Amino acid sequence: MPDARHPSVPNLTTAHSAPLLRFEQLLLEKAPQIEGWFRREFHKTPAPFYCSVDLRNAGYKLAVVDTNLFPAGFNNLNPVFEPLAVHALQSAFEKLMPSACNVVLVPENHTRNLYYLEAVATLRDLITKAGYAVRIGSINPAVTAPQEIALPSGKSLRLEPLQREDDRVYVEGFKPCVVLLHNDLSGGRPAILEGLKQPVVPHPKLGWSDRLKSQHFAIYQEVCEDFAEQFGIDPWLVNPLFRNCGEINFLKREGEECLAANVELLLEDIKAKYAEYGVSDEPFVIVKADAGTYGMGVMTVKSVDEIRNMNRDARKKMASAKEGNEVSGAIIQEGVYTFETWRDAPPETEGMTTEPVQRSDMVAEPVIYMIDHYVVGGFYRVHAGRSNTENLNAPGAQFRQLAFNNACNCPEPSQAPDAEPNRFYAYGVVARLALLAAARETVAALASDAN
Amino acid sequence: MPDARHPSVPNLTTAHSAPLLRFEQLLLEKAPQIEGWFRREFHKTPAPFYCSVDLRNAGYKLAVVDTNLFPAGFNNLNPVFEPLAVHALQSAFEKLMPSACNVVLVPENHTRNLYYLEAVATLRDLITKAGYAVRIGSINPAVTAPQEIALPSGKSLRLEPLQREDDRVYVEGFKPCVVLLHNDLSGGRPAILEGLKQPVVPHPKLGWSDRLKSQHFAIYQEVCEDFAEQFGIDPWLVNPLFRNCGEINFLKREGEECLAANVELLLEDIKAKYAEYGVSDEPFVIVKADAGTYGMGVMTVKSVDEIRNMNRDARKKMASAKEGNEVSGAIIQEGVYTFETWRDAPPETEGMTTEPVQRSDMVAEPVIYMIDHYVVGGFYRVHAGRSNTENLNAPGAQFRQLAFNNACNCPEPSQAPDAEPNRFYAYGVVARLALLAAARETVAALASDAN
Incomplete structure (x- = not known):
């Protein structure tokens, strides 16, 4: 077989x-x-x-x-590695926040690159398996309302606009305590992520606009x-x-x-x-x-x-x-x-x-x-x-x-x-x-x- | 296949x-x-x-x-789980000792139960893969000199007498900073492990003589x-x-x-x-x-x-x-x-x-x-x-x-x-x-x- x-x-x-x-x-x-x-x-x-x-x-x-x-x-990793990634994510998040907490994942601005979005969906699923509630908060100005995107793998990815109130970001009805950046910021550091109370990891200064x-x-x-x-x-x-x-x-x-x-x-x-x-x-x-x-x-x-x-x-x-x-x-x-x-x-x-x-x-x-x-x-x-x-x-x-x-x-x-x-x-x-x-x-x- | x-x-x-x-x-x-x-x-x-x-x-x-x-x-775990155990061991040892350190593993007193010794050898290998030098320190009074035991798996296990000087234990030429107990102490808590400066994990009070x-x-x-x-x-x-x-x-x-x-x-x-x-x-x-x-x-x-x-x-x-x-x-x-x-x-x-x-x-x-x-x-x-x-x-x-x-x-x-x-x-x-x-x-x- x-x-x-x-x-x-x-x-x-x-x-x-x-x-x-x-x-x-x-x-x-x-x-x-x-x-x-x-x-x-x-x-x-x-x-x-x-x-x-x-x-x-x-x-x-x-x-x-x-x-x-x-x-x-x-999404290119062999799925049998998943338990390893789950362990490591638990360890990484625990260092940031010792107790439970919600995660918002900020992806690249692509909305049509399905291959990239498969990677985001895989990461989202790994974070979920690690035991964290996670939602996808897009900083793409074109994403003004939630979008459900069907992926070739059969998975579905929900992009929601990332919003900001005072010094915290959120997506509708979901307050994250960690912002996980998955956008390499080639286009520069966006204002919405500047001076946040929530930790942003990796730090936006590690984006390609600065690196x-x-x-x-x-x-x-x-x-x-x-x-x-x-x-x-x-x-x-x-x-x-x-x-x-x-x-x-x-x-x-x-x-x-x-x-x-x-x-x-x-x-x-x-x-x-x-x-x-x-x-x-x-x-x-x-x-x-x-x-x-x-x-x-x-x-x-x-x-x-x-x-x-x-x-x-x-x-x-x-x-x-x-x-x-x-x-x-x-x-x-x-x-x-x-x-x-x-x-x-x-x-x-x-x-x-x-x-x-x-x-x-x-x-x-x-x-x-x-x-x-x-x-x-x-x-x-x-x-x-x-x-x-x-x-x-x-x-x-x-x-x-x-x-x-x-x-x-x-x-x-x-x-x-x-x-x-x-x-x-x-x-x-x-x-x-x-x-x-x-x-x-x-x-x-x-x-x-x-x- | x-x-x-x-x-x-x-x-x-x-x-x-x-x-x-x-x-x-x-x-x-x-x-x-x-x-x-x-x-x-x-x-x-x-x-x-x-x-x-x-x-x-x-x-x-x-x-x-x-x-x-x-x-x-x-030794009964599927070997494909090894990377998981290696991760977890690294995490567990890091909590005990943030930097590098030697581990002495104290097994049960069996010297002829090869099935048990296979488990010890597996654990020893996992600790080695996690990046720690490890030796086996036996508290069996009959182990007075190093013994090399050939196991059915083809592995070999070296038992050495655990020795004590003041408030530290060691095996010849090897000073551990952690004592990892793999002896359930059904026969009682041995004097050699009492009042040590090195951490003993699990604590001897968790042995079956107390539990x-x-x-x-x-x-x-x-x-x-x-x-x-x-x-x-x-x-x-x-x-x-x-x-x-x-x-x-x-x-x-x-x-x-x-x-x-x-x-x-x-x-x-x-x-x-x-x-x-x-x-x-x-x-x-x-x-x-x-x-x-x-x-x-x-x-x-x-x-x-x-x-x-x-x-x-x-x-x-x-x-x-x-x-x-x-x-x-x-x-x-x-x-x-x-x-x-x-x-x-x-x-x-x-x-x-x-x-x-x-x-x-x-x-x-x-x-x-x-x-x-x-x-x-x-x-x-x-x-x-x-x-x-x-x-x-x-x-x-x-x-x-x-x-x-x-x-x-x-x-x-x-x-x-x-x-x-x-x-x-x-x-x-x-x-x-x-x-x-x-x-x-x-x-x-x-x-x-x-x-």
């Missing part, structure tokens, strides 16, 4: 797995110390409410390439250095090198020299690290908007000439980040090959995905989900039309569930360091380095608020 | 399911309020470190019949009444009536009148409740030792004559509780029929149990496991040689894993109130009523210590 919990598994094929194997071996040997280190760090700096992290595994390197504080793929990737990755680098020093590894194994440029206007060709210079320098740095580890792959960098999300304005660059010779179309694409904002800053990040591929199981298991079955190898990258400081699962983002040097978070991406024994929080010391549960435990460790960076980023953002 | 996570499922067959259906309906409708109530209660009274609860489901009644503060069946079932069930009754008042149910639906006798010596026939009188009164009370609910089953009571465990000294009684006419063999059996102590007090508890049966799937799934496959219906009762205030799974105790009015915790009992979607913490509002995830959610709710009773019992025990 087909089993939703037995999806096919990803393959990792690389000629240079020795550095990662040593890293996985270290994680297995030092798991209690590593968990202890995370405990101390998250005790000092509480984890964000939730977080998802995109990883790339090159075999010789396992790095975080993006950290999202408004994870929008809860910069270069800020996050600067802190991530510090976290990796702390971790690396503690456990005796080269931080490069988990940290993508990066540089950034403050003012770029792709259409007006402003800031191009900064970009070209940094691309060149970064390619040199990567080349040096590849030489150190005997990696024969061709170095590349990813240029992307320093603010924003949704995989727009992302470019793979292998030579500085590609920057100098960008045509008008490429410039236009880079300029159009989410919500039409022009890109003003850019981060130039070390490109990390993904040597993971995914091939779907034969058609009888078709029921397990919402996507068409692909019988050829697709480039894949793991996405790890966390709530509070707990890893609650993950999935693979796969793309049939992209190569192993390209951003996969792009139209055409599909999602493949992980089996439950790959919940990323259960190392299996009796198995080989690169056996699946241990590889996924490594994913959970590296993802939590980014989670810790996001925690420190939150503290920094709120401190700058106070100034 | 056979799948360990697809065990066969239990059947509930009863003519009187209406009261329970209403209860399950209530749980579904009020889940957020119920979870809120538990949150407030466990905030006021912290849950014990771990706990297992034996339930009996009669269809018209779903009651706790035993609450164990030293749960010894972690009385009648005390627990008196508190459980209060909890059920609180819950019932809050949510408008008859507490009898979840609470077994009971009475107790303080001084009974079965061999010397002392206290027999107290026992007979209480059996008679209790049978009358049950008859009245059965009449109220139109239940045509024959009432019965369970007589068992007020202190102690291991299912010895447990007797099913349908008429007071059975007490008056006990023969010498029956008396002897009642007198021999664990570790040879004579029974001095008895609890007379309302017997709860179990109308759940289990039939194993055909032989191709044999690999999923360590027991022989039974193709006939076996009487079954659910056992729910909790760590901190989290439900982390459960299993069925089944017995091929016992009836639905008998104690199943007896030699010959076998264990059957629950499927993961029955983790007992995930109600599914879109399904019928008695659909499996909802039935198991009900089990999780009732089990937590006993957990809350155990929490209050702990507070009472420690307060009496202070006096």
Whole structure:
């Protein structure tokens, strides 16, 4: 019988797995110390409410390439992970409010992106299962009355206008004591959420209108250095090198020299690290908007000439980040090959995905989900039309569930360091380095608020 | 392919399911309020470190019949529950000690009961996966040097003598900051654990040498009444009536009148409740030792004559509780029929149990496991040689894993109130009523210590 919990598994094929194997071996040997280190760090700096992290595994390197504080793929997680998410939500909400309380969930302004709304419905159901009454309060000005939206899964989602009275928000007949933000605020911080008496988590200052990737990755680098020093590894194994440029206007060709210079320098740095580890792959960098999300304005660059010779179309694409904002800053990040591929199981298991079955190898990258400081699962983002040097978070991406024994929080010391549960435990460790960076980023953002 | 996570499922067959259906309906409708109530209660009274609860489901009644503060069946849980237990252990240990720390696990004194030692090894592995260094410190006087014990599962367990210096215990070369007791102290509180600087959890005063079932069930009754008042149910639906006798010596026939009188009164009370609910089953009571465990000294009684006419063999059996102590007090508890049966799937799934496959219906009762205030799974105790009015915790009992979607913490509002995830959610709710009773019992025990 087909089993939703037995999806096919990803393959990792690389000629240079020795550095990662040593890293996985270290994680297995030092798991209690590593968990202890995370405990101390998250005790000092509480984890964000939730977080998802995109990883790339090159075999010789396992790095975080993006950290999202408004994870929008809860519907991509294997449903067998639900009890884990329920536990973690209970733990996260208890810290905010020790006793019972109502939650209002503030989603993105989409009302027609059913795929996104499925994720909201999944999150709503998880919060309900965790034992909290929850309603969806939209800040979309077009939502002036409750709307019931039927979803492809058969679920239904009720959007209600978020209203404000004095310093509290509510939806009709429902007073929340926590506002759970699931809107990344790419369009800016809305007035309705400013100066509320109710806690808003994550804090609106963590929205994409305030957040910069270069800020996050600067802190991530510090976290990796702390971790690396503690456990005796080269931080490069988990940290993508990066540089950034403050003012770029792709259409007006402003800031191009900064970009070209940094691309060149970064390619040199990567080349040096590849030489150190005997990696024969061709170095590349990813240029992307320093603010924003949704995989727009992302470019793979292998030579500085590609920057100098960008045509008008490429410039236009880079300029159009989410919500039409022009890109003003850019981060130039070390490109990390993904040597993971995914091939779907034969058609009888078709029921397990919402996507068409692909019988050829697709480039894949793991996405790890966390709530509070707990890893609650993950999935693979796969793309049939992209190569192993390209951003996969792009139209055409599909999602493949992980089996439950790959919940990323259960190392299996009796198995080989690169056996699946241990590889996924490594994913959970590296993802939590980014989670810790996001925690420190939150503290920094709120401190700058106070100034 | 056979799948360990697809065990066969239990059947509930009863003519009187209406009261329970209403209860399950209530749980579904009020889940957020119920979870809120538990949150407030466990905030006021912290849950014990771990706990297992034996339930009996009669269809018209779903009651706790035993609450164990030293749960010894972690090896019976479906391994897919592991990530849940790992989460809950992290949460429980963090409350004790916010930063990293070593754990010493103090097991029962058995060195040859491999089945028990498998449970210890499973618990040890879960604690390791939760990120704590753990060693096993035995208080068995016969363990004077480290012993490596090979287990049937292929695991190995290293028992080391627990040693004491001043007011701290340790094992050679390993200083724990928490002592996790997994010895129910039926034989009394050992001097080595008295007055320690390290926290000992559960507190030794919660061992069976101090604990009385009648005390627990008196508190459980209060909890059920609180819950019932809050949510408008008859507490009898979840609470077994009971009475107790303080001084009974079965061999010397002392206290027999107290026992007979209480059996008679209790049978009358049950008859009245059965009449109220139109239940045509024959009432019965369970007589068992007020202190102690291991299912010895447990007797099913349908008429007071059975007490008056006990023969010498029956008396002897009642007198021999664990570790040879004579029974001095008895609890007379309302017997709860179990109308759940289990039939194993055909032989191709044999690999999923360590027991022989039974193709006939076996009487079954659910056992729910909790760590901190989290439900982390459960299993069925089944017995091929016992009836639905008998104690199943007896030699010959076998264990059957629950499927993961029955983790007992995930109600599914879109399904019928008695659909499996909802039935198991009900089990999780009732089990937590006993957990809350155990929490209050702990507070009472420690307060009496202070006096």
